[in-house]
Amino acid sequence: MTQMNVLLENKKMNFIPYFFKGRKVKNGLFLSAVIFFSLITISMVLLIIGTMIFKGYHQINFAFFTQTPPNTFEAMMAKSSGKLIPGGIANGITGSLYMVALASVIAIPFGVLIGIYLYENRKKRYAGIIRDITDVLQGVPSIVIGLIVYLWVVVHITNGYSIFAGSVALSIMMLPLIVRSTEESLKMIPDSLKEAAIALGTPYYKVVWRVLIPTSFTGLMTGILLAISRILGETAPLMLTALGNPAINWNIVKPGAAVPLLIWQFYNDPNMVDLIWSSTLFLMGFVLILNLLAKWIAARRKF
Amino acid sequence: MNSDKILKYILFAASLLILLISGAMILSLVQGSLPSFRQFGWKFLISDKWDPTRGREQYGALLFIAGTLFTSILALILAIPLAFSTSLFVAEYFRNTGMASVVSTLVDLLAGIPSIIYGLWGFYILRPFIVDIGLSSQGYGIFTSGLILAIMIIPYATSLSNTTIMMIPNELKEAAYSLGATRLEVIWNVILPNARSGMTASYILAFGRALGETLAVTMLIGNSNNMPTGLFSTGNTMASVIANQFGEASGLQLSSLIEIGLLLFVITTIINAIGKYIIKKFA
Numbered sequence: 001m002t003q004m005n006v007l008l009e010n011k012k013m014n015f016i017p018y019f020f021k022g023r024k025v026k027n028g029l030f031l032s033a034v035i036f037f038s039l040i041t042i043s044m045v046l047l048i049i050g051t052m053i054f055k056g057y058h059q060i061n062f063a064f065f066t067q068t069p070p071n072t073f074e075a076m077m078a079k080s081s082g083k084l085i086p087g088g089i090a091n092g093i094t095g096s097l098y099m100v101a102l103a104s105v106i107a108i109p110f111g112v113l114i115g116i117y118l119y120e121n122r123k124k125r126y127a128g129i130i131r132d133i134t135d136v137l138q139g140v141p142s143i144v145i146g147l148i149v150y151l152w153v154v155v156h157i158t159n160g161y162s163i164f165a166g167s168v169a170l171s172i173m174m175l176p177l178i179v180r181s182t183e184e185s186l187k188m189i190p191d192s193l194k195e196a197a198i199a200l201g202t203p204y205y206k207v208v209w210r211v212l213i214p215t216s217f218t219g220l221m222t223g224i225l226l227a228i229s230r231i232l233g234e235t236a237p238l239m240l241t242a243l244g245n246p247a248i249n250w251n252i253v254k255p256g257a258a259v260p261l262l263i264w265q266f267y268n269d270p271n272m273v274d275l276i277w278s279s280t281l282f283l284m285g286f287v288l289i290l291n292l293l294a295k296w297i298a299a300r301r302k303f
Numbered sequence: 304m305n306s307d308k309i310l311k312y313i314l315f316a317a318s319l320l321i322l323l324i325s326g327a328m329i330l331s332l333v334q335g336s337l338p339s340f341r342q343f344g345w346k347f348l349i350s351d352k353w354d355p356t357r358g359r360e361q362y363g364a365l366l367f368i369a370g371t372l373f374t375s376i377l378a379l380i381l382a383i384p385l386a387f388s389t390s391l392f393v394a395e396y397f398r399n400t401g402m403a404s405v406v407s408t409l410v411d412l413l414a415g416i417p418s419i420i421y422g423l424w425g426f427y428i429l430r431p432f433i434v435d436i437g438l439s440s441q442g443y444g445i446f447t448s449g450l451i452l453a454i455m456i457i458p459y460a461t462s463l464s465n466t467t468i469m470m471i472p473n474e475l476k477e478a479a480y481s482l483g484a485t486r487l488e489v490i491w492n493v494i495l496p497n498a499r500s501g502m503t504a505s506y507i508l509a510f511g512r513a514l515g516e517t518l519a520v521t522m523l524i525g526n527s528n529n530m531p532t533g534l535f536s537t538g539n540t541m542a543s544v545i546a547n548q549f550g551e552a553s554g555l556q557l558s559s560l561i562e563i564g565l566l567l568f569v570i571t572t573i574i575n576a577i578g579k580y581i582i583k584k585f586a
Contacts, residue, residue, distance in 0.1 A: 027485040034396060037388030038406060044454050045409045048416065048424050113317035120314065130318050132579070133325050139508075139575035140328075140568060141515025142418075143542045147549075147564040151331045172324060179321070204307040233417020236517035236542070240549055260419050267423060267522070280420050291415050 049284070056281030059274050064088035064282075068247055069262065075271040085274050091248045092262040092279065098250070099163055099242065099258060100228055103170035108224060111175050115182025116208060131183075138176035145172050146237030154241060163249065163256035166242030170231045177227040185219020186212060222298040229290035233283060235260035259283045328568075336562030338555060347562060353528045355548070355556050362559035364566060366528055370445070370538035371567070373531050374520060375513040377449030378456060383506060385453070386460035390502070393461070394468035395494065396486075407465070414458035422522035425451040430523065439535040443525035446534045451523055452513045460509035463582075467501025468494060500585035507578035514571050517542040541567045 063086065070078070070087040078085050114130070121127040146169055153165035189212065197211045198204075213220070235258075238244075243255040244265060263279050266272035339347065343362060350363025389410055397403040429451065430442035438446070471494055479489045525537025526547055539547075541563050552560055 023485050023488070027487040030487045030490070031396065034388040034391050037385050038392040041385045041389045041457055042406055042409045045413055047428070048420070048454075049412070051424060051428055052420070110317055110320055113314055114321060117314035117318045127318075130321050133321050135579055136572050136575065137321065137325055139511055139515075139571055141517065141542055141571055143515065143517040143545050144332075144564045144568050147335075147545065147561060148328050148331055150549075151335055151561070152327070175321075175324070203305075205310045208310065229415060233419065235417065235419045236546055239546060260417060263419050263423070264518070267419075267426070276423060280423060283417060284420060287415050287417065288412070291412075 052277060052281045052284055055274075056277035056279075059084060059278030060281065061088075064278060065093065066090050069266075069272070069275065072269055072271050075269075075275075079271055079274070085272065087275075089259060089262050089275070089279050089282070091245060091257040092259040093282075094248050094250075095163065095242070095245065095257040095261075096232065096259045098256065099166045099170055099238075100232060102163070102167035102252075103174055103231060104224070104228065106167065106171035107174035107178055107227070111178025112182050112213075112220065114175075114179045115186065116212065118179065118183045119186040134176045134179050137172070138180070142173060142234055143236040143240070145169050146240035148172075149237065150240045158253045160253075161241060161243035161255040162253045163242055164252045166238050166256060166258065169237040169241045170234060173231050173234060173237065174227045177230060178223055181223025181226070182216075182220060185216040185223065188219060189215050218297050218300060222294045225290050225294035225297070229287045229294070232287055232290070233260055235264055239264065259286075332561060332565040332568060336558055336565050339558035339562045342555060343559075347559070348566075351530060353544075355552075360555050362556065364541070364559075364563050366530055367539055367541040367544050367563060368566070370524065370531055371514055371540040371542070371570075373445050373538070374448045374452055374524065374540055375510055377445060377534075378452030378513045379506065379510050381450060381453035382456050382460055382509065386457050386464065386506070386509070387502075389457065390461050390464040390468055391490065394465045395490065398469070407461075410458050410461055413454065414462075416455075418455070418516060419518045419522075421451050421455050422519035425519060425523045441525070441537075443523060444535045444537045445524065445531050448520045448523040448540075451519050452516055455516060455519060456509040456512050459512050460505050463505035463508070464498065464502045467498040467505075471497045500581050504578045504581040504585075507574060507581065511571050511574040511578060514574065515542055515567060517546050521546045 061084070065088055067086070067088040068091045069089060070085060074087070075085045114134075118127050118131055149165055149169040149172065153168050154161055158164055193211055193215060194207060197207045202210070238258050238261050242258060242261065244261040245255045245257045249256045259279055260283065263276055263283070266276040266279065339362060343350065347362065347364055348368070349365055350361070351365040352361045352363050353366060354361045389406065393403045393407045393410075397406075425447060430447055432442075433439055433447055434442040475493050475497065476489050479493045484492065520540050521543035524539060524543055526539050526543060527537040528539055528544075529537070531538040545560050545564055545567075548556065549560055
């Protein structure tokens with residue numbers, strides 16, 4: 001009798017077409033929703049990058065890298081006669097490189113040292129506090145960093161907007177990234193390597209210099225490149241510190257331009273629209289190359 | 304003194320730099336906002352007046368706090384379905400396939416795009432589109448900025464979720480499958496309960512990101528000092544009012560902007576701390 005019932009059940013089930021079985025339908029619907037929303041996400045990325053390439057490529061020429069931006073009038077004349085806007089963003093490129101280099105010089109040594117400290121004192125309560133504060137520092141909005149550096153450097157040290165202030169702001173943004181990436185890549189080193197060096201009686205600074213840093217070098221480089229690619233596009237803190245400059249400037253206590261700052265200025269000037277997209281394309285390309293380089297290095301790392 | 308000791312002291316001294324920076328940061332923010340605090344006291348938090356006219360200057364942060372919260376909450380609401388689906392796509396459905404690596408690379412790319420580029424894209428592409436489909440006449444406002452913020456925070460919301468989903472032991476999933484569960488039932492009854500804390504933490508951290516975003520929002524929210532009344536109303540956020548008015552500000556206005564900066568610092572730090580706490584507690 002029970003067997004009969006089971007048979008009947010099965011028979012009943014067979015009458016229901018496959019796609020009406022509730023659980024399977026739900027399963028399929030959910031998968032389609034997941035694919036649909038994922039497609040929306042990646043289409044956003046492609047749209048943004050596509051727009052930049054499509055609108056920006058025709059302004060990228062030799063002058064784009066070697067000349068400073070035109071004034072509004074020149075840009076307007078060129079635009080009304082249907083020509084390319086003359087000039088380029090040389091001041092922004094030099095300024096960005098200058099500030100990022102200076103920020104790296106400040107942030108990388110300190111960041112690596114602090115990273116080593118955290119790695120060596122993993123279990124200490126004090127190190128835990130430093131780690132938490134580093135995380136807090138990493139979460140501080142970039143505009144607040146700009147505000148702070150304005151209060152510190154612009155008001156008290158350089159008495160005005162300056163490249164130095166911009167570099168300090170960028171280095172504060174870089175520091176926590178370097179600290180955490182250094183610690184993480186040191187953690188990957190097998191303890192046996194370090195112990196072998198110590199067993200040979202190697203002084204501690206030599207263990208750091210000849211064992212820890214070389215073996216985690218690829219990890220450190222990845223962290224540094226990612227940190228640089230993060231700060232390259234920062235605009236808000238630079239608006240409050242480096243301000244911008246229509247000419248190329250190497251004087252550290254005077255205002256300096258940067259590519260993202262120039263984009264912001266072009267955005268506020270309707271005649272410069274074409275330059276916006278090429279500057280954006282340049283900036284994005286630079287950031288992208290750094291990111292890919294970091295990924296490539298990370299893929300080759302052993303520890 | 305031997306070299307080991309010296310290096311230990313150098314490392315320790317370097318670690319003090321973190322304390323120094325964060326301590327001095329809080330100190331300067333507090334000091335800078337003192338004039339405004341003396342003038343307005345706690346009322347600064349609940350006053351919706353922002354009037355820089357000389358002679359009858361009056362400042363309050365409520366408008367900007369509201370603008371920041373509205374845009375960020377909207378961004379989170381819009382980002383969660385996208386981030387959740389992308390996480391499942393990468394870490395569950397198409398795990399370890401070429402498609403998953405393409406999707407995760409593209410999503411990582413989102414994190415690399417600078418804020419100002421999002422702003423430009425929102426201004427030149429998204430805003431006209433919103434005007435065209437008739438949602439609003441100018442295209443500026445809470446909705447536009449929330450949408451751009453949502454795209455910006457997707458990578459932050461997915462990265463941690465992906466790792467938590469991937470860390471779930473296969474045995475758990477296989478046990479469910481062997482009982483005849485469908486994929487959806489496995490996701491619902493095995494993956495979600497196990498990854499819940501990690502995913503919550505990543506959404507909270509993404510929310511923290513949205514709170515502090517400056518330029519993209521500044522370019523899209525309309526920068527008007529009024530209380531946002533609806534999705535398509537214009538407004539101003541804490542970060543955008545600093546970016547907009549800092550250049551011309553002095554005296555009491557500057558101090559009020561610094562106080563807003565302090566508030567923003569406190570709010571983002573609390574949100575981030577909650578996220579980190581969840582990660583630590585359930586890791």
